Amino acid sequence: MKYLFLLLIVFAGIWWIRQQRKPDQPSTKKLGPQVMLPCAHCGTHVPEDDAIRGTQGMYCSKAHRDSHEG
Secondary structure (H helix, E strand, O other): OHHHHHHHHHHHHHHHHHHHHOOOOOOOOOOOOOOEEEOOOOOOEEEOOOOEEEOOEEEOOHHHHHHHHO
């Protein structure tokens, strides 16, 4: 019985330590739905915050922007 109690204490300690080590969620990221924009080169939809702005539209990467705009 004392080993069961000791095992319970060990598991509770491990659980408590793991709860303390969880990082807080960054406040800069938006929670909930995000606006998705299609890439002007390949058509892949990317979140508005991650899209690369170009003179002829929005792109999913710098390589696609450079390839499409010359």
